Amino acid sequence: MNATxxxxxxxxxxxxxxFPLLDLLHPRRFGRSALLALAVGLAAGSGLVLLVxxxxxxxxxxxxLVLTPVAVxxxxxxxxxxxxxxxxxxxxxxxxxGHTVEHIVQWAQYYLLGWPMRQANGLLSAANAEWVHFVxxxxxxxxxxxxxxxxxxxxxAWLLLGVAVGHTIEHSYLLVRHYQVxxxxxxxGVAGVTAQGLPGILGQDGWLAxxxxxxxxxxxxxxxxxxxxxxxxxxWWNVLEMGMLLPAGHVFLKRNH
Amino acid sequence: MRLFRRYTPLxxxxxxxxxxxxxxxxxxxxxxxxxxxxxxxxxxxxxxxAARQPCADRFVSHTLPFATGARLREIRTYESNGAxxxxxxxxxxxxxxxxxxxxxxNSAILWNEGGLDFHVQELADPFTxxxxxxxxxxxxxxxxxxSRRGLGGISYWQNRGASAAERFVLTPLPGVESYxxxxxxxxxxxxxxxxxxxxxxxxELKQHGIAAPETDERAGIFYYEAGEAGYTATRLSPAAEAxxxxxxxxxxxxxxxxxxxxxxxxxxxxxRWGDNQAAWQAIAPFAQMSHSTMSIEWGDIGNDGKLAxxxxxxxxxxxxxxxxxxxxxxxxxxxxxxxxxxxxxxANVLQVHETGGWRNVAPYRGxxxxxxxxxxxxxxxxxxxxxxxxxxxxxxxxxxFGHLDNGELVEENQALRNLGDxxxxxxxxxxxxxxxxxxGMVLADMxxxxxxxAVxxxxxxxxxxxxxRLCAGPGLAVDxxxxxxxxxxxxxxxxxxxxxxxxxxxDVRASSGYLSGDPLRLHFGFAPQSGLQEVxxxxxxxxxxxxxxxxxxxxxxxxR
Numbered sequence: 047m048n049a050t051x052x053x054x055x056x057x058x059x060x061x062x063x064x065f066p067l068l069d070l071l072h073p074r075r076f077g078r079s080a081l082l083a084l085a086v087g088l089a090a091g092s093g094l095v096l097l098v099x100x101x102x103x104x105x106x107x108x109x110x111l112v113l114t115p116v117a118v119x120x121x122x123x124x125x126x127x128x129x130x131x132x133x134x135x136x137x138x139x140x141x142x143x144g145h146t147v148e149h150i151v152q153w154a155q156y157y158l159l160g161w162p163m164r165q166a167n168g169l170l171s172a173a174n175a176e177w178v179h180f181v182x183x184x185x186x187x188x189x190x191x192x193x194x195x196x197x198x199x200x201x202x203a204w205l206l207l208g209v210a211v212g213h214t215i216e217h218s219y220l221l222v223r224h225y226q227v228x229x230x231x232x233x234x235g236v237a238g239v240t241a242q243g244l245p246g247i248l249g250q251d252g253w254l255a256x257x258x259x260x261x262x263x264x265x266x267x268x269x270x271x272x273x274x275x276x277x278x279x280x281x282w283w284n285v286l287e288m289g290m291l292l293p294a295g296h297v298f299l300k301r302n303h
Numbered sequence: 304m305r306l307f308r309r310y311t312p313l314x315x316x317x318x319x320x321x322x323x324x325x326x327x328x329x330x331x332x333x334x335x336x337x338x339x340x341x342x343x344x345x346x347x348x349x350x351x352x353a354a355r356q357p358c359a360d361r362f363v364s365h366t367l368p369f370a371t372g373a374r375l376r377e378i379r380t381y382e383s384n385g386a387x388x389x390x391x392x393x394x395x396x397x398x399x400x401x402x403x404x405x406x407x408x409n410s411a412i413l414w415n416e417g418g419l420d421f422h423v424q425e426l427a428d429p430f431t432x433x434x435x436x437x438x439x440x441x442x443x444x445x446x447x448x449x450s451r452r453g454l455g456g457i458s459y460w461q462n463r464g465a466s467a468a469e470r471f472v473l474t475p476l477p478g479v480e481s482y483x484x485x486x487x488x489x490x491x492x493x494x495x496x497x498x499x500x501x502x503x504x505x506x507e508l509k510q511h512g513i514a515a516p517e518t519d520e521r522a523g524i525f526y527y528e529a530g531e532a533g534y535t536a537t538r539l540s541p542a543a544e545a546x547x548x549x550x551x552x553x554x555x556x557x558x559x560x561x562x563x564x565x566x567x568x569x570x571x572x573x574x575r576w577g578d579n580q581a582a583w584q585a586i587a588p589f590a591q592m593s594h595s596t597m598s599i600e601w602g603d604i605g606n607d608g609k610l611a612x613x614x615x616x617x618x619x620x621x622x623x624x625x626x627x628x629x630x631x632x633x634x635x636x637x638x639x640x641x642x643x644x645x646x647x648x649x650a651n652v653l654q655v656h657e658t659g660g661w662r663n664v665a666p667y668r669g670x671x672x673x674x675x676x677x678x679x680x681x682x683x684x685x686x687x688x689x690x691x692x693x694x695x696x697x698x699x700x701x702x703x704f705g706h707l708d709n710g711e712l713v714e715e716n717q718a719l720r721n722l723g724d725x726x727x728x729x730x731x732x733x734x735x736x737x738x739x740x741x742x743g744m745v746l747a748d749m750x751x752x753x754x755x756x757a758v759x760x761x762x763x764x765x766x767x768x769x770x771x772r773l774c775a776g777p778g779l780a781v782d783x784x785x786x787x788x789x790x791x792x793x794x795x796x797x798x799x800x801x802x803x804x805x806x807x808x809x810d811v812r813a814s815s816g817y818l819s820g821d822p823l824r825l826h827f828g829f830a831p832q833s834g835l836q837e838v839x840x841x842x843x844x845x846x847x848x849x850x851x852x853x854x855x856x857x858x859x860x861x862x863r
Contacts, residue, residue, distance in 0.1 A: 230628030
């Protein structure tokens with residue numbers, strides 16, 4: 047995937063602007079169609095949820111589906127104007143931004159609405175499955191590697207890579223544990239029980255907090271890292287990723303465009 | 304500027320990590336020992352302790368001739384909660400006897416004949432929960448008190464001092480009329496008499512036909528103040544899921560407060576006596592607490608004069624996939640809404656005082672997860688001068704664990720050794736990991752040899768006595784007597800053993816833990832090289848006594 051990315055082009059002047067990320071993310075000529083698609087998607091999605099009783103995640107998925115053609119058009123234009131690496135950055139910022147919104151919604155469902163942990167699944171609840179998280183985070187990691195190979199190499203990018211690697215390891219661990227627990231449940235003849243939402247490496251009851259290898263060590267004393275619940279842990283993983291991605295992209299565009 | 308730019312990413316990440324870490328910092332309050340005002344002369348008898356059996360570096364398990372729940376064909380919630388026990392010297396022979404409550408048969412006294420030999424005396428008092436040995440009427444004889452399942456209320460067996468068969472007579476407690484699950488005794492009013500706090504388990508009352516327990520005037524948390532003619536009741540709260548009650552100084556005002564451990568989403572209740580209002584006031588001293596608080600325990604775990612509070616909850620100690628799979632169906636079924644600002648977490652909590660107040664340090668000290676935990680006790684199990692922790696666990700409920708054999712979640716009881724730096728570490732090599740479903744538990748020196756044994760009232764299995772055969776240091780036992788007072792066993796006294804290696808502190812309690820009573824006999828362990836300097840006794844009325852010229856491996860009988 048990465049080998050096919052051409053070198054950054056100098057077909058625009060993103061580096062001249064104060065906030066090149068805003069220019070990159072600007073819908074430009076797709077502004078009206080994006081707004082229209084958003085309005086139609088939201089109206090259709092929420093309407094079907096409210097009137098027909100469609101599940102919330104289906105309504106959300108519908109809205110995203112309606113927006114997708116416009117987004118694809120916009121990303122193609124990004125590639126034409128700024129090159130493949132900038133386009134990849136644009137895609138990652140968009141989807142990861144949406145992903146962060148999903149985590150904020152989960153946080154609000156848990157803390158503000160008082161929903162139980164297992165029901166605070168965000169807007170795309172059906173996508174809150176371990177394999178989806180696993181695929182997503184490997185995707186993000188590969189995209190970050192692609193961006194770095196395409197020229198986005200700066201201090202922030204290296205930090206971003208570290209965070210993305212950590213987050214991917216966490217979700218790989220979670221996926222393995224998820225299937226191990228499901229196998230145990232099957233062996234006991236238990237069906238219809240979700241094993242979603244188990245502790246991972248970090249957080250309350252996670253590996254760091256409970257492993258005999260870390261017991262009574264300084265690692266167990268890290269507040270938050272060994273005490274935060276799953277919603278907080280993954281909220282902060284994404285905040286960190288976005289927190290690194292934005293300046294990494296900014297510096298990249300300033301230097302290369 | 305260039306340097307700034309270079310290090311800005313690193314700085315930003317550090318700030319984010321710090322923000323991330325700040326989630327756990329919590330405030331709290333302080334507890335200290337009372338300041339003495341007068342000196343009280345005492346007479347002291349030092350009795351050599353029994354010789355120890357050859358040490359084996361582990362506890363040795365003995366089955367006791369008592370079992371609760373064994374007659375039930377199927378155990379469901381809340382028979383699943385089992386029953387408690389108490390240990391004290393009921394006949395004055397120097398050996399600690401045992402009192403067991405039972406959910407499905409008569410309660411029983413197990414008379415200690417010495418050499419860990421017991422004979423059973425049944426009491427015609429079936430279907431009991433909490434078992435307490437306490438001198439209710441201040442006559443110098445230890446009485447028996449039970450809470451009963453469902454609508455059975457409280458039963459009081461007065462000790463008439465007669466021969467064994469006729470010693471205990473069922474007697475009314477005037478003014479005590481509520482239902483009860485958890486009980487606790489202490490002198491809360493400061494008049495010397497022992498007052499009673501009783502709490503109901505409203506969920507169980509619903510099973511027994513009380514549709515809305517909070518509207519029933521016999522349900523809730525009750526403070527019964529002892530007086531000349533009986534008890535005066537004050538209902539502290541109609542809402543109650545009381546599994547345990549601790550009477551200890553939480554707010555540092557040198558008076559015992561009332562801490563009720565509630566099950567489910569109902570937060571624990573804590574009340575302090577407000578002198579200005581001349582009434583019990585609800586307070587919220589803890590920023591975090593256990594969610595389904597099963598029991599409360601306290602002790603000076605750092606030998607620094609500060610109490611730490613420990614509460615138990617349901618949290619698997621084993622996070623292997625197999626263990627999680629055994630828990631998961633129940634966890635999914637029991638999930639409750641999460642209220643905004645809810646301080647409860649489904650885990651054990653260890654409250655220690657730090658600047659700003661009480662803070663839960665259980666996650667950092669290795670005590671957050673001990674399984675489906677019921678009774679927890681601090682006690683110096685290895686006689687090294689530090690309070691260790693023992694927790695009994697397990698669950699039997701066919702409606703929750705139908706996916707497991709016999710509806711039973713089998714777990715190993717957890718023994719955690721105090722490492723001296725604030726941390727605890729599991730010590731499976733001590734042989735305390737019994738897998739019977741433990742409920743009530745006491746730590747008491749049952750063979751009088753200067754180390755603490757454990758006695759567990761198991762559900763659907765025989766009770767266990769775990770004899771301490773660790774190769775450990777010497778011990779010292781202290782019995783306090785205060786004849787002529789309304790509190791002849793000095794419940795509420797605080798005792799310090801001053802050694803060359805530090806000061807060890809214990810308090811005389813009538814009841815604590817899960818549905819259980821504490822031995823009035825205090826136990827101190829210490830390292831062999833510790834020089835014993837003196838014992839300081841802070842009597843409940845604030846008077847101070849000191850005892851010097853101490854010999855290790857003796858029992859002090861101190862009479863004021």
